[in-house]
Amino acid sequence: AQTVTQSQPEMSVQEAETVTLSCTYDTSENNYYLFWYKQPPSRQMILVIRQEAYKQQNATENRFSVNFQKAAKSFSLKISDSQLGDTAMYFCAFTLIQGAQKLVFGQGTRLTINP
Amino acid sequence: DAMVIQNPRYQVTQFGKPVTLSCSQTLNHNVMYWYQQKSSQAPKLLFHYYDKDFNNEADTPDNFQSRRPNTSFCFLDIRSPGLGDAAMYLCATGEFGGETQYFGPGTRLLVL
Numbered sequence: 274a275q276t277v278t279q280s281q282p283e284m285s286v287q288e289a290e291t292v293t294l295s296c297t298y299d300t301s302e303n304n305y306y307l308f309w310y311k312q313p314p315s316r317q318m319i320l321v322i323r324q325e326a327y328k329q330q331n332a333t334e335n336r337f338s339v340n341f342q343k344a345a346k347s348f349s350l351k352i353s354d355s356q357l358g359d360t361a362m363y364f365c366a367f368t369l370i371q372g373a374q375k376l377v378f379g380q381g382t383r384l385t386i387n388p
Numbered sequence: 389d390a391m392v393i394q395n396p397r398y399q400v401t402q403f404g405k406p407v408t409l410s411c412s413q414t415l416n417h418n419v420m421y422w423y424q425q426k427s428s429q430a431p432k433l434l435f436h437y438y439d440k441d442f443n444n445e446a447d448t449p450d451n452f453q454s455r456r457p458n459t460s461f462c463f464l465d466i467r468s469p470g471l472g473d474a475a476m477y478l479c480a481t482g483e484f485g486g487e488t489q490y491f492g493p494g495t496r497l498l499v500l
Contacts, residue, residue, distance in 0.1 A: 277430075306487060317392075318431075318478065318491040325487075364430060372484045373419050373438050375445075378430035
């Protein structure tokens with residue numbers, strides 16, 4: 274069975290700073306996707322960034338980038354120039370590349386951006 | 389805008405009284421998922437439908453059922469809610485073989 278671990282329950286930074294959220298996972302499979310999802314307070318879960326395990330290049334989406342270390346089974350999220358709207362719960366998630374995605378989520382990191 | 393809609397957003401029910409949560413989508417995706425998210429915990433997959441094919445997770449309690457009458461709608465039925473079933477229930481959709489799931493806003497269930 275696959276597991277996802279986020280070791281930082283809460284983090285807090287000042288606006289405009291850079292912050293890195295950690296995630297490790299465990300799987301014996303070789304083909305999978307990794308995701309970071311953002312869940313703002315009382316709002317729906319939205320996809321921040323996706324990484325395909327077969328791609329060596331780290332995914333980037335504007336201010337969001339990942340550091341994917343496949344051998345170490347590590348998948349961290351870096352948020353540059355953080356904004357107040359980045360305040361949310363962030364979940365790391367894993368799924369095998371298969372027909373229907375069965376997302377396995379980490380416990381989440383509550384990120385607060387302070388003005 | 390194409391989206392995933394969940395109704396109601398908040399649901400209060402009594403212990404043991406059956407309750408149904410609704411999810412609809414305008415994305416025309418062939419897979420619909422239901423997740424349970426208890427307070428301060430990670431979402432946990434309960435089951436999913438691929439078209440009309442129902443797929444239950446092994447550890448989903450029998451108390452939870454689902455129906456998908458057509459592509460657009462999927463329902464979560466809790467036959468006899470217990471206090472431990474109080475949670476946020478998230479519906480998501482995606483394409484079979486696709487890369488991304490799209491989530492609805494969730495229904496928060498309170499059991500009294």
